[in-house]
Amino acid sequence: MIDLILQLAPAWAEAHAPALIIVLPLLAGPISAFLPGSGRIAWIMTMVVTALCTLLSIILLAQVRSVEGGAVISYAMGGWAPPYGIEFRIDALNVLVLMLVSFIAFLTSIFGWPTIRAEINEEKRAMFFGAFQVCFMGLLGVAATGDAFNLFVFLELSSIATYVLVALGSGRDRRALPAAINYLLMGTIGASFYVVGVGFLYAATGTLNMADLAIQLQDTSGNRAVQVGFAFILVGLGLKAAMFPLHQWLPNAYTYSPSFVTAFLAATATKVAIYALVRFLFSVFSLEFIFEGASLALILTPMGIAAMLACSFQAIFQTDVRRTLAYSSVAQVGYMLLGISLGTAAGVSAGMFHLVNHALMKGALFMAVAGVVLTYQGTRIHDFAGLGRSAPWTMTAFAIAALSLIGVPLTAGFQSKFALVSALLASGWWWAALIVVFSSVLAVVYMGRILQAVFFKPPNNPQKRQKEAPMLLLGPLWVLALANLWIGINGNFVVGLANDAAQALFIGGVR
C-alpha cells in the first residue's frame, strides 16, 4: 500500500509536500474570497483544495511510514537550513494530525454548501470560504511547523479566521457575537501567553527551532526562566485546547456559530492545540524536566479528571443539543489530558487514539445536528423529539456516533477508552480508571436524554413531514459514522498510527 502510494505520487509532490500542503490553501483562500457568483465556485474550489491537501497528507503519511518506526521529514523553508531558518518537520506524530485535519476539512466542505446557503448571506459566502481556508491552513501549519514562533503565527492565523467564522453565525442568532468576542479575548490571551513562554525559552537558549530547543534545554532543569516559560506555554496552549478551567469560551462558540463551522472546529481546533501541547511536553521539554522539575502530574491529571466529571455533569443539564455536545467536548479533552499526563508511551498513545476517535465522532454528531438545523430549524432537545421517525438516516448516524461517544463496544470510542483504561491500570492508577468508567456513565445520561427524545418521544409538531437532510450532507455524515464503526471493529490502522506517534516522542523522533 505504502509502496503503491509512493509510486503513484509525482516526485515533486513527494519532495515538497510539507510546503505544498500549507501553500495550497494559503493561495486558494484569498483567490476564492474574490470569486464571483453566489459562492458556489468558491465552495467547489474549497473542496478541491481540501481534497488535494488530503492527498498530500496521505503522501506524507506514506513517506513517514516507509521507514520502520517512522521517518522524519525535514523541509527547510526558503532553503535556510535549520536551526536558523524555519523548518517544517513531519514525523509520525504530526502526520497523524495533518491527515485528521485535512480529511475532516474535506468531509465538512462537501457537506458545507447546503447549510451555508441556508445560514450565510449570499454576498458573504465567498469570503466565508476564504476565511475557512485560511483557518484550515493555520491548523495545518501548527501541525507541520518545527519552529516555536512560527507555531504562534499559524495558531493566530487560524484563530483570527475562526473568530470571523464564529461571528458569522449572527445571521441566525445574535448570541454568536458575544460568543465570538469572548472567544477572541480568551484566545488572544492564550496565544499571548504562549508567546511570552517562547520568549523565555529564547532568552534561555537563543534558539526557536523545536528540535534545537530540545537539545539546548537538556541541561537547564534548574533554570528559572525555563520553568516560567514552561508555565506560560502550558497555560497558553491549555486555553487554546480548552483545558478544564480555561474552557469558558468553548460552549458558546460551538453553540452559536454556523453549523458548518461548529462541525469543523469541534473536530479539529482543540485537537491541534492538544497536539501542540503534546509536542512541547514530550519533545521540546524532556520527561525528567516536566515530571520532576515542574511536577506536571500534579497539574494535568487533576485538571483532566475535573473536566471529565464537572463538564459531563454540566452537559446533563443543558437544553440545547449543541451545548450538550460542547460540554461533552471539554470532558473528552479531559480523557486525552489524563492519558497524556500518565507520561508513558501507552498513555500518550491512548490519548492520541482518543483524539482521532473524538474528532470522528464529534464531527459526525455536529454534522447530524447541522442536518437537523437545515431541515427543522432548531437545536434544542425539544426540537429533536420524534426525529428518529421523520429523519431515520440522519438520526441513525447520529446514534452511532453517540454510542461511540459513550463508549459502547464495537465503536471507536470503546476502543480508545479501553486503551486509556489499560494504560491507566498498567501504571497502577486504578482510581483514575474508575473515574473514566464513571464519566462514561455520565455520558450515557446526557446522550441518553437526546437519544430518548429522538427515538421514543412523539414529535412536538405533528406537521413535521418525513424529511431527510440532503444527500450532500448524508454522505460525509455516514462516512464518519462508518469510520467510527470500522475503528471500533478493527482499529489496528489507527492504533498503529497512534503507537508510532507515541514512539516518535519517546524514542526521540525529534532528538
Add this chain to the structure above:
Amino acid sequence: MKTDHHVILRVVAKPLIPIISLFALYVHFHGDYSPGGGFQAGVIIAVAVILYSLIFGITPAMRAVPPWFARSLSALGFIIFGAVGVWALMMGGNYLDYDALFNEEPGGHYGQHYGILFVELGVLFAVAGSMLSIFYAFAGRVTEIKDEDW
C-alpha cells in the same frame, strides 16, 4: 460658501499626499540598505489615502481608491508572495528559496536581491490593501449612535 474653513489643512495636505506616497516607495526600495521594507511602505501608502479621506471626506476617498480595489489589492499581495514561492519551487528549489529563482551559480546574488524585493512588494500590496479595507470598514459605516448616547 463657508465650506473652505479647513483651507489651511487642505492646502497643506494636497502637496503632502504625493510626497507621502513617494516616501513609501523609497522605504520599500531602500529596504535592502536601511530599516524599511514592504510592511512599513504599505502602511505609509495606506496613511496617504487615509489622510486624504480625513481632509476631503470619506466619499471622495472611496471614489479615488474604491473599497473593492483595496480588497483586491490585499489578495493580489498574497498571491504575489505565494507566486514567488511557487516560482522557486518550479526552478527546483525549496519554497521561497530565492537562490533558486534565476538558476544562478553558487555565490550569485540576483536571486536574493530580487526575490526579497518581489516578496516585499507582495507584502506592500497586502498591507496597504488590508489597512485601507479596515479603515473603510469602520469609517464607512453610517453612524447610528446619537449624540445624547455619549
Add this chain to the structure above:
Amino acid sequence: MVEFILERGNYWAIIGLMMIGLYTLFSSTNLIKRLVGLSVFQTSIILFYISLSRIDGGTAPILFGADAKGHGGDHAEDVAAAAAHGADAAHGVAADAGHGVADTAHGAASHGLEHIYSNPLPHVLMLTAIVVGVATLAVGLAIVVRIREAYGTIESDEIREMDLEVALAEYAHDHPGEADPA
C-alpha cells in the same frame, strides 16, 4: 536591593504593563475597554521581546562602516550578500545574548565585525506579532460594532442579561406548565 530593582527596570515596566492590561481585560464590562486592555497586554509582550534583543553598546542591526565594506564592497548587488552574512552574525549574537552572559565583544569579534549590533531576530518576530495584534484588534472592533447594532449596547453585563432573558423564554416555551427555573 535598590540596585536589584533598578537593574531590572525594563522588566518591572513590562510586568506592570502586563498586569494593567490583564486587569483591564478582566475587570471592565465595556467591550472596547476590554480590547484596549488586550492591546496594552500585547504591547507589554512586544516590549519584553525588544528588551531581550538589547545588547550593551549594541547599535541598530544594520551593517555599516567597515563591516559592510568587508562583506560586500561597493557593488549594489553585493550588499545583499552582506545582509546574508549579517544574518549569520546575528545568529551568533543571538546565542550569546541568550546565555545571559554579556559576552558581546566575543560575539562581534568572532565574526570579524567592528561594531556591536543588537539582535535583530526579536525585532522581526515582533513585527509579525504586531501584525497579528492589529488583525486581532480589527476583527475584535468589527465584532463590537456588530454587537452594538444587534444589542444596542457594548456593556457585557447588559448583554448577558438580555441573553439570559432569551434563554429563559426558550425554556418556558419548551416546558409549558413547569415552574420558572430561576
